[in-house]
Amino acid sequence: MDVSQLIASLSDIATSINAEQDTDTILRQLIRAACHHLNWYRGTIMSIDLASGYAYVTVRYDPALVPNDGATNWALATSPSLVALRYNEPVFIPNAKTSAEFPGFQRESIEKDYSSVLVTPMACTDLLGRPIVLTLVSREIKELKQDDLSLIKLIVQLGTAALEKQKHILAQKTAAEQKEEVLGRHIQWMNQALSDDSVRNLAATIDPIFKQPLLVVDWTTNTILPSKSPDPRFYDDEEWRHYVESELGDRILTLASESLAGGATANVDFHYTKGTQTATAVARMHGLTVDGKAVGALIFIGDEEIPEIDLLLIESAKQALSVQLMRNQIRFQFEQRSLDALFIELIEGSWKSENDIAQRSLKFGIRTGARHRLLYVSYINADAIRSQVRDGILRGLSFLAEHFEPRAVVIARQNGIVVWLPEPEAPSPAYLKTVTAKIMQEVMRHHRDMPTIAISDPCERLSDYALQFERLSCVMDIALSLAKRGVVSASMLGPLSMLLVTADLQQIRTHINASLGPIILHDREHDTKFYETLSSFVDAGYRNQQCADQLAIHVTTLRYRLSRIVDLFGLDLESSQKRFEFELALRISKLLDE
CATH class of the missing domain: 3.30.450.40 (GAF domain)
Incomplete structure (x- = not known):
């Protein structure tokens, strides 16, 4: 050796x-x-x-x-x-x-x-x-x-x-090839986001790159773009897309909104069913933002850990989708600002030329010479609603108007949203009921509390809009102050409610307590029925027999009760002035308690 x-x-x-x-x-x-x-x-x-x-x-x-x-x-x-x-x-x-x-x-x-x-x-x-x-x-x-x-x-x-x-x-060669692939994909997706205004087309380009099934949530249009099925045993790809679009859409929008409210990513359990079978998978959610504002989400479905190379590709996909959604958001905001300016001129009556405002209205598909109604949508606690939810409601109603009633226009207001709705040539209560039901359904997709929807009378001339919106705002103020939800109008609230909007409700309640408080307190402490008796007496038009019949008592018993009320509380039921004051307090009290 x-x-x-x-x-x-x-x-x-x-x-x-x-x-x-x-x-x-x-x-x-x-x-x-x-x-x-x-x-x-x-x-x-x-x-x-x-x-x-x-x-x-x-x-x-x-x-x-x-x-x-x-x-x-x-x-x-x-x-x-x-x-x-x-x-x-x-x-x-x-x-x-x-x-x-x-x-x-x-x-x-x-x-x-x-x-x-x-x-x-x-x-x-x-x-x-x-x-x-x-x-x-x-x-x-x-x-x-x-x-x-x-x-x-x-x-x-x-x-x-x-x-x-x-x-x-x-490993170095593989890493370099992976970085080159990521860079190539990034350039491809960014170029497509800048040259094509379709989120669907961009999502279709991104989907084949990943093994995991994905969902693209677009809050600028309130749509969900599904890819391949997470479990072919449950659904094939076409069945899965139909299932998401027809049944899962609202739940996914809500799940993404609630899960991403506190951060940029979230992993949550995601359930889907077929018949009596239920499957559960992890939904890995990645928020899509523009200037710190949420505009959508990229969701991967599956329990498998995502490879490192895919994490890099996900970041590129998020950036491209955010740019695409930013373009949609900017376009939507520009249209909204132009529309807001037009609407403010109408409701303030500050327009100078009818021809000018008619031409500008036509850009949004609005024929000012036709009949329109204004629908005002708001919440009792509107200030407490997150801005993301308010934006989602605005986009959702705009999307609804685009597909349900293309001639309708949606405008954001400080504490609510106004729907500028064309009146059919042959209007019917059923049409307005259908519209308000769809608006209610769409709004409650984003916020579970029932909103208040106030409806104006028809506007036929440009000069009608300022008057009708003033009345509409008045109706909304009354409805919100009375904590009324659902659909309301001036006729539904009544003239007394319309008067209340200009009054100080606290002072009114103080006056009512002074007038009715002692009677209510006496009933509570002595188990009497004086307040009920007085209320029925007023409702019966001060007629003894009719009031006794309503209370299911003898007319003598009624006279005794009334005399006791006069003695105890000093009510002068013989004076028309005193009757009016008492009846007004009684009716306002009932209205405020409804």
């Missing part, structure tokens, strides 16, 4: 490793050096596939081997490789021909005429993560010396370094 030549040869190989030369060639040179300088006949580096139960040739040096001849895999059950890996120690077989411990080597040693075998584990894995061993074979029976083992250990270390270098280079 010429140690100096071996070390010189290994030094050259180490230089090749640092120069990042071909790894298979370097490994073959290492095996050749071991065989040539340490007197082994041939050698093989093998990958151990524990799952399949076989060892596979990675690199082989055999000077006598005919190309494409010789086995390329061995069953692990008959090989010492498992023993070497288990104990992380070399396994030496002095004479494989006579050793029955490893039948595979015994059979082959007789066929190939070799004797000693050394199997040494290497402290690394191949590119597939499989452990590796170095096997050396000698024709003669060898004596394994400690110096030989030390030199073989050095060879194994160089081989390990070569393989780790190869994996490092491959």
Whole structure:
């Protein structure tokens, strides 16, 4: 054994490793050096596939081997490789021909005429993560010396370094290719977002890149764009898209809005059904924002962890979708500002030319010469509603108007939304009822509390809008002050309610408590029915017999009660002035308590 030549040869190989030369060639040179300088006949580096139960040739040096001849895999059950890996120690077989411990080597040693075998584990894995061993074979029976083992250990270390270098280079190459792919996708998606105004087209380009099913939530139009099915056993892709659009839409919009209210991402349980079956998966939500304002969400459905490369692609997809939605948002806001300016001129009566305002109205599809109604939508606690929810309601009603009544226009106001609704040529209560029902349904998709919807009388001339909106605002103020929900109008509230809007409700309540409070308190403390008696007496038009019949008492009993009321509370029921004051207090009290 010429140690100096071996070390010189290994030094050259180490230089090749640092120069990042071909790894298979370097490994073959290492095996050749071991065989040539340490007197082994041939050698093989093998990958151990524990799952399949076989060892596979990675690199082989055999000077006598005919190309494409010789086995390329061995069953692990008959090989010492498992023993070497288990104990992380070399396994030496002095004479494989006579050793029955490893039948595979015994059979082959007789066929190939070799004797000693050394199997040494290497402290690394191949590119597939499989452990590796170095096997050396000698024709003669060898004596394994400690110096030989030390030199073989050095060879194994160089081989390990070569393989780790190869994996490092491959990892860098893969990372560079992935970054290049991400950059390419990013440029592609951003170009599409800037050149095409369709969110649906952009979502269709993004979807095939990911293995996970995804949903794109577009709050600028209140739509959801589904991709492939999360479970083909439940739904195929077409069935899934129909199911999302027809049944899951509202729930997904609400889930995304509530889950992303506190941050940019959220993982929540997502349930979907088919018949009596229910499936649950994780919905990984990523918010889409423009200037810190939520405009949508990108949702991935599935329990699997998202690969790192996909996380980079998700960021690019989010940016592209946000840009696309930003364009929609800017266009929507521009139209809203122009429409708001037009509407303010109408309701303030500040327009100077009927022709000018008629032409500007036509840009929004509004014919000012036709009959219109104004529908005012608001909430009792409008100030407490989050801006995101208010924006969602505005977009939802605009989208509803676009598809249900294309000639309707939606305008944002400080504490509510106004729907500028064309009146049909042959108006019917059913039409208005249908419109308000759809508005109610759409608003409650975004906020569970029932809103208040005030309806104006028809506007036929430009001059009508200022008057009708003033009355409409008055109706809304009354309805909200009385905590009324649902659809209201001036005729429904009555003239008394219309008078209340200009009054100080606190002062009115103080006056009512002064007039009726003692009677109500006496009834509570003495279990009398004076307040009920007075209320029925007023409702009966101060007629004794009719009031007695309503109370199901004898008229004599009624007269006794009335006399007691006069004595206890000093009410003068004979005076028309006092009657009026008392009746007004009584009716206002009932109105405020409704």
